[in-house]
Structure formats: C-alpha cells, structure tokens
Amino acid sequence: MRPQLLSLLFSLSAVCVGTRASVILSRASDASGSGKLVFCHFMIGIVSDRSSSYAYDADMTRAKAAGIDAFALNIGTDGYTDQQLQYAYDSAARNNMKVFLSFDFNWYSLYGSIPQIAGLINKYSSYPSQLRVDNKIFVSSFVGDGVDVNAIRRSVSSPLYFAPNFHPGQADFSQLDGAFSWQAWQTNGQNRAPSNGQLVTIDSEDKSYVNALQGKGYIAPASPWFSTHYGREVSYSKNWVFPGDLLWYNRWFEILALKPRFVEMITWNDYGESHYIGPLSSPHYDDGNSKWVNDMPHNGWLDMAKPFIAAYKAGASSPNSYIKSDQIIYWYRTTPKNLNCDSTDTVPGIPDGFNTMSDNIFIVTLLMSPGTITVQTGAMVYKFKAPSGASAFSVPFQVGAQTFTLTRNGKKVQGMSATSLKEIKNQCTCGIYNFNAYVGTVPEGTRDDLQPDGLAGFSNGLRTGCQPTPSLPPSPPPTVAATATSSVGSVTPSRV
Known part of the structure; x- marks a missing residue:
C-alpha cells in the first residue's frame, strides 16, 4: 500500500507568510482546545505538476473547514519532493494549517537514509506550519519497522514526537512517542480481503496498538474504501479490493468510542487506491488511476465526516449535536x-x-x-x-x-x-x-x-476507445x- 497525506486544522495566532521562525507550543490542540487532533494522509508523490504554493491553498482551506488539523505529507525520494514540500509548508502557513513529514519507507532505506531523513526534518522543523505536539516536532511514516529511531533522534536538532506506522510485535515501541496503524480495512491478515474464515478486524488492530503503546499517543486510522486495478501498464501491478460498504460510517462510531489522541484519515488524494476524500480537481498527475477515478467524486465522504470530527474533538459519543443542516x-x-x-x-x-x-x-x-x-x-x-x-x-x-x-x-x-x-x-x-x-x-x-494532468494516463492499458475526458452529463x-x-x-x- 502507499501512504497518503493527512490534513490538519490548527488554530494559532497570526503567522507571517514566508517567516521561518519556530512556533513553540506547550501542547498541540485543535480549535476546540480538547487536545485531540485529526490528520489526513496526503500523497506528495503524485503532485509533481504543482508550480507554486498557491496550488495547495484549495486543499488547505477545504480540509481546515472540515475540521482537519494537519496533512501528513507522505514522501518518497523523488527529485521534486523538496520543492513540493516547500510549497505545501508555505501554503499551510498562509492558511493557518499544519503539516508534518510522513516518510514512506518503501523508498527510504532503513539503514542508509538516516542523514537524508534527518536533513529534511531539520530543514522543515523551523517552518511556522510544522506541527508540534508536546513541544516536539511531529514526524510519522508509512511502514519502517526496523529503522534506527535513536539514530534519527541523535541526528536532528529538535526533540521529536516520533509516531510512525510501526507494527506491534515487529518493532520496539519503547523508542516511540506514538504510533500509527494503517489497518483501516478488514483483511485476512495478509493484506487481502477476508477469505476462508480468516478475518482481522480494524478494532482488533486498535487494541493491539493501544496495548503496545501503553498510554502513548495512538493514531487511529479511518478510511472509506479501498479498491485498485493496476495492470501490466505500470510496474507495481495490484488488483484487489477490501470490503467497504458502510465502513466509513461504522468506523467513525468506533473512533468516538475509542477516543484516541489522534485520528488519521486515509486519504486525501490517493486516487490509485480509491480512498480519496479530497476533490478530483485537486491538481495531480495521473499514474493510470483515472481509468477508475474519472467521474467518481468522493466529496460526500468528507461531508459525512464533519459532524463526526466535531464530536470526536468534543469527546462525544454521537455526532447528532453537531449536525447543522439536513x-x-x-x-x-x-x-x-x-x-x-x-x-x-x-x-x-x-x-x-x-x-x-x-x-x-x-x-x-x-x-x-x-x-x-x-x-x-x-x-x-x-x-x-x-x-x-x-x-x-x-x-x-x-x-x-x-x-x-x-x-x-x-x-x-x-x-x-x-x-x-x-x-x-x-x-x-x-x-x-x-x-x-x-x-x-x-x-x-x-x-x-479531473483536470488534464489527472487524465494524462487514462488510455494506458485500455483496449477500448474510451475518451480521456470527464463525461458526467450536465443534467x-x-x-x-x-x-x-x-x-x-x-x-x-x-x-x-
């Protein structure tokens, strides 16, 4: 799987755009002051076509309006990564949002990438839009079990709140400040849909993480869907689905009952895995996913989440008091x-x-x-x-x-x-x-x-003459x- 960016709404006093001064908080808190934070996974790997920080503004303002506190910026080792990170950090500052780095260890070496990882953390730790929790620079990951956490801490200039996607039983949780679970869908335990009586539920993984963390910050996942259909036209062929149905609705009630310190929505813009809750029009480059994404908006899922996000931050068990219109x-x-x-x-x-x-x-x-x-x-x-x-x-x-x-x-x-x-x-x-x-x-x-760049790979692998254009009727x-x-x-x- 590939990680995705998370969007984070953070209420701060005025921040000057372009300033690199560090913002220190005794404890991060959302706008309600509860201390609970909502993130959304954001894929930097598909936004190489963005040419300025203003290309991120619509994402930042939309996420903030929904109650999201920060985007988890999922990054690999692409040559454009650093430029896009600067754009994202600057847009977040301009829009009173927060962001943080989420290293994708499918691309970073567990042992040889420590200087590169530490360099990025050091560079962006001074940006005003960098998320801090408990006076520490917040950093996460996708996978990465086995990375030398202490070596990373020794190599950075600021204290870290390190909450990666490590797995109970596979990593030393004593070195962590928190941890993030990517298991937002029921599986068979082998990264496929339940089958032959093999069922791993999402809440069972919640319990595993809570037990392993022993009171440290748990980032609980929430995702509405997962389907993907890449074939031989790309190098990372994958062709599977996980059960969706009413997953999005039911998962939010599980979160209201669990009351974790953090929630991360998977994802804002991973169109390839069909669990995006951000707009199709959000600028991105097409890696072939448009064949199943074109004309398939998901904005309603973000709408549904809004009263649940408000209820979560208030510690409520129901979203009912936070519904403002039919x-x-x-x-x-x-x-x-x-x-x-x-x-x-x-x-x-x-x-x-x-x-x-x-x-x-x-x-x-x-x-x-x-x-x-x-x-x-x-x-x-x-x-x-x-x-x-x-x-x-x-x-x-x-x-x-x-x-x-x-x-x-x-x-x-x-x-x-x-x-x-x-x-x-x-x-x-x-x-x-x-x-x-x-x-x-x-x-x-x-x-x-979808915009033109988001349709660029539409015809790759198709046998039909289907046209790479949006085709929903006007009525x-x-x-x-x-x-x-x-x-x-x-x-x-x-x-x-």
Missing part, C-alpha cells in the same frame, strides 16, 4: 460485482476480494428532525423512516437512474431531492473492472472533474416508472 450522503458501485469484463480488460481477472462487496446503495442521513427517505433505484422504490441525527441503511441496487428524496408530513423538503448524475449499468465502463465508489449528496454538491438521466415499493425496516441509527 443532508443525505449516498454511494454505490456503478456495475454489478459479478459482471464479466475479462474479454475487454487488460488486467487479468476480477479483483481479489470482489465477493466481499455488496451490490447495494449505501445511504447516510444527517437530519435535523425525523423524516422519510425515498430511494428509487432503477424501477424499484424503497422507503424508510429516518430519525433525527445520523443514521444509515442500504438497499439492493438496480440498473438505471438513482434518485433520493427527503419528505416530512407527506411533502418533499425543499432542496432535498436529487437524481444522481451517475447511472448504474450492466456493462464494463471503458472495458475494465471498476470497484471504485460513486459518492453523491443531497443537496447536490459542486461538480468535481441527471431520466428515471423510469416505479414497478414496486418496499418499506425498509432495518436502519442503523446513531449510537448515543
């Missing part, structure tokens, strides 16, 4: 999971773990007062009574248009009805297996399209007459 967030895959694309797809075989997915539409309601939700999928209509606050449910999808409506007292609530721009089809879009999710909202959000597809209606009795309410 909203429906929905997501679904755009083809049935058993659709056979082998004759047109250049990647051999259907993704591993496909059978753990459900051919359902997943709906989360954030409501100011109770109402009735109507979902029409194809010719089938489902209705359920949603309580005030947060609740979730799912229904089997049908091919065709997808419509969502909120009513109260038998009348449609103004602005709370929409038909998705994305149809569900019984055909292999662009000839590939696509297990990414389309995420929409009611009220509808702003249209979000929703037509609906068909309903043939059946069902009342949904199973609703997952918010937990109080």
Whole structure:
C-alpha cells in the first residue's frame, strides 16, 4: 500500500507568510482546545505538476473547514519532493494549517537514509506550519519497522514526537512517542480481503496498538474504501479490493468510542487506491488511476465526516449535536460485482476480494428532525423512516437512474431531492473492472472533474476507445416508472 497525506486544522495566532521562525507550543490542540487532533494522509508523490504554493491553498482551506488539523505529507525520494514540500509548508502557513513529514519507507532505506531523513526534518522543523505536539516536532511514516529511531533522534536538532506506522510485535515501541496503524480495512491478515474464515478486524488492530503503546499517543486510522486495478501498464501491478460498504460510517462510531489522541484519515488524494476524500480537481498527475477515478467524486465522504470530527474533538459519543443542516450522503458501485469484463480488460481477472462487496446503495442521513427517505433505484422504490441525527441503511441496487428524496408530513423538503448524475449499468465502463465508489449528496454538491494532468494516463492499458475526458452529463438521466415499493425496516441509527 502507499501512504497518503493527512490534513490538519490548527488554530494559532497570526503567522507571517514566508517567516521561518519556530512556533513553540506547550501542547498541540485543535480549535476546540480538547487536545485531540485529526490528520489526513496526503500523497506528495503524485503532485509533481504543482508550480507554486498557491496550488495547495484549495486543499488547505477545504480540509481546515472540515475540521482537519494537519496533512501528513507522505514522501518518497523523488527529485521534486523538496520543492513540493516547500510549497505545501508555505501554503499551510498562509492558511493557518499544519503539516508534518510522513516518510514512506518503501523508498527510504532503513539503514542508509538516516542523514537524508534527518536533513529534511531539520530543514522543515523551523517552518511556522510544522506541527508540534508536546513541544516536539511531529514526524510519522508509512511502514519502517526496523529503522534506527535513536539514530534519527541523535541526528536532528529538535526533540521529536516520533509516531510512525510501526507494527506491534515487529518493532520496539519503547523508542516511540506514538504510533500509527494503517489497518483501516478488514483483511485476512495478509493484506487481502477476508477469505476462508480468516478475518482481522480494524478494532482488533486498535487494541493491539493501544496495548503496545501503553498510554502513548495512538493514531487511529479511518478510511472509506479501498479498491485498485493496476495492470501490466505500470510496474507495481495490484488488483484487489477490501470490503467497504458502510465502513466509513461504522468506523467513525468506533473512533468516538475509542477516543484516541489522534485520528488519521486515509486519504486525501490517493486516487490509485480509491480512498480519496479530497476533490478530483485537486491538481495531480495521473499514474493510470483515472481509468477508475474519472467521474467518481468522493466529496460526500468528507461531508459525512464533519459532524463526526466535531464530536470526536468534543469527546462525544454521537455526532447528532453537531449536525447543522439536513443532508443525505449516498454511494454505490456503478456495475454489478459479478459482471464479466475479462474479454475487454487488460488486467487479468476480477479483483481479489470482489465477493466481499455488496451490490447495494449505501445511504447516510444527517437530519435535523425525523423524516422519510425515498430511494428509487432503477424501477424499484424503497422507503424508510429516518430519525433525527445520523443514521444509515442500504438497499439492493438496480440498473438505471438513482434518485433520493427527503419528505416530512407527506411533502418533499425543499432542496432535498436529487437524481444522481451517475447511472448504474450492466456493462464494463471503458472495458475494465471498476470497484471504485460513486459518492453523491443531497443537496447536490459542486461538480468535481479531473483536470488534464489527472487524465494524462487514462488510455494506458485500455483496449477500448474510451475518451480521456470527464463525461458526467450536465443534467441527471431520466428515471423510469416505479414497478414496486418496499418499506425498509432495518436502519442503523446513531449510537448515543
């Protein structure tokens, strides 16, 4: 897996852009003053096309508005890394955000890269946007078990709050200030979807980390999805999915119950693994992921997280008090999971773990007062009574248009009805297996399209003549007459 950048919202007194003075805090805290911090993993490795710090401003302001305190800047050893780090640090300072380095040890040597790692830490430790926790420079990683932590500490000029993605039983946690778990999805214990009775849950990994840390800072992961479909057109072929469904909703309740010191959302912009919660329009270069990312916005997942982030920082067990307006967030895959694309797809075989997915539409309601939700999928209509606050449910999808409506007292609530721009089809879009999710909202959000650089690798590996352009229609597809209606009795309410 590849790590991703995290976004961090931090409330500080005025910071002068361009100043390199160190900002010292007795203890980092979020805007609410609770001391709990929310990060979001941000991939520097795909943003080589950014030409100034201003290219980061939209990401910084959007993340801050959602309650994110800092971006975890995932870095490798690319030649453009240092320039992009300067841009990110300068943008964060201008937008009153925080950032920190997250070293990807897929690219850094565990033994020979200490001077390079220490040099980057020393360079950026004096930037005003560098995150500090407990008066220490905050640094993390993706993997890295076995790196000489004490050698890193001896080589840097400031005390470190070192919280890497080490693994219990594989690393010496006594050398750490905290640790980050990357296990944000159920697996079989071997980095694949659960199978043959082998199931490793996310909360079981939480317990392993909490036990290993013995009171030190735990960075709990949260991710909405994971699917990837790289083939022979790239060097790091991978073709698998993890169970998603209502993962995003359920995981946030686990976090509210766990109350860790830190949360890291995976990710802001790892489009290749389909767990991005940042915009498609965020500037980035395409490594071939656009084949399954084009026309598949995820902004609704960030919308859903907002009241949960506020509740987490307040120490609450429910997001209900932090919901400020009615909203429906929905997501679904755009083809049935058993659709056979082998004759047109250049990647051999259907993704591993496909059978753990459900051919359902997943709906989360954030409501100011109770109402009735109507979902029409194809010719089938489902209705359920949603309580005030947060609740979730799912229904089997049908091919065709997808419509969502909120009513109260038998009348449609103004602005709370929409038909998705994305149809569900019984055909292999662009000839590939696509297990990414389309995420929409009611009220509808702003249209979000990939930019030219984000479509640059679209045709790599395709056998079809699919065009590398955004293709969502300007208006929703037509609906068909309903043939059946069902009342949904199973609703997952918010937990109080």
